[in-house]
Amino acid sequence: MSVTNGKFVWYELMTSDAAAATAFYRDTIGWETRDSGMPGVSYTLLAAGGRDVGGLMTLPEHVVAAGGRPGWIGYVAVPDVDRTAARAKELGGTVHRAPTDIPGVGRFAVIADPHGAVLCPMTPAGEPRSPLQPMGGPGSAVWRELLAGELDGAFGFYSGLFGWTKAEAMDMGPMGTYQLFAVDGETWGAMMTKPPAVPGPFWQYYFAVDAIDAAAGRVTAGGGQILNGPMEVPGGMYVVQCSDPQGAPFALVGPRG
CATH class of the missing domain: 3.10.180.10 (2,3-Dihydroxybiphenyl 1,2-Dioxygenase, domain 1)
Known part of the structure; x- marks a missing residue:
């Protein structure tokens, strides 16, 4: 079993105004920000002390059309995201997005617990970017x-x-x-x-x-x-x-x- 299993490894903001949100969190928390460089995707990385903590992006139109609002979502590392998504359904949860690959990053799904709170289980490709300690310094x-x-x-x-x-x-x-x-x-x-x-x-x-x-x-x-x-x-x-x-x-x- 992976040593990261069950641990939060990434935090992502889905927002209505990515430029304004980037400026706000850079000034408020002190995060270093930079573009991810992913082809065809505008995704801003957030770093503390030189280490990436999370990212932010504009809410996709289909999410907005479905009633989605700006919010943070956490990613939890699992050994097999496909199996985790299936297990979430067995436990009464909902799979909002079936397991999907992000080239060079990993494979993730979007799930909700039986009451509607949303998380992303993820099988990272290689070492996750985020620190694996439960506590950390400023920006963590x-x-x-x-x-x-x-x-x-x-x-x-x-x-x-x-x-x-x-x-x-x-x-x-x-x-x-x-x-x-x-x-x-x-x-x-x-x-x-x-x-x-x-x-x-x-x-x-x-x-x-x-x-x-x-x-x-x-x-x-x-x-x-x-x-x-x-x-x-x-x-x-x-x-x-x-x-x-x-x-x-x-x-x-x-x-x-």
């Missing part, structure tokens, strides 16, 4: 959070699909349980039943910054919105949950001061 994706349609059902789906296991569970009072999940014994993120005010289930990704208040200021200065925070989380760090100028939700985590 350091937390992955599912606001699920229903926690127990969602956890069963992802456990059956990727082999994720339960880590610590936090009692959030009226908000329910915040269930952390682990990959090969390392905690990579968490799930909880979404609050009623959240329109639909989705994955939210947290990117590291040097100083949370300064970064929050850059979000609003760049035309984004702060939806929640800054609020303290375990470990003495602070998070803000945001939306970018095109409406895609994302989050930042970093120290205060």
Whole structure:
């Protein structure tokens, strides 16, 4: 089994204005940006400390026509994406895009869990570009959070699909349980039943910054919105949950001061 199995290896923004989004995230998070050079595709790579973290591109017209809106999507490494897509259907999920090859990059599919949250399982060609550590320095994706349609059902789906296991569970009072999940014994993120005010289930990704208040200021200065925070989380760090100028939700985590 691949050492990357079940781990997030890429983060991709599908947006309505790629040029504006590139400028916003470059200024807000400090990512280095460059064109991927893929023939016939306009795809911008996002890097931190010289290492690629993710990419962004304009929403395809057929996705917009189907009601798609700007948002981030995570890629999870699997040994055999065709088998994973078939297993997702067996577990009650939906395959929105059948397994497809990206020359020189890998083979991926677009799936949704039984409640509608979307992910991309992927069998990378060679070593994935993204760091495989669950935490990292500024610009890295350091937390992955599912606001699920229903926690127990969602956890069963992802456990059956990727082999994720339960880590610590936090009692959030009226908000329910915040269930952390682990990959090969390392905690990579968490799930909880979404609050009623959240329109639909989705994955939210947290990117590291040097100083949370300064970064929050850059979000609003760049035309984004702060939806929640800054609020303290375990470990003495602070998070803000945001939306970018095109409406895609994302989050930042970093120290205060």
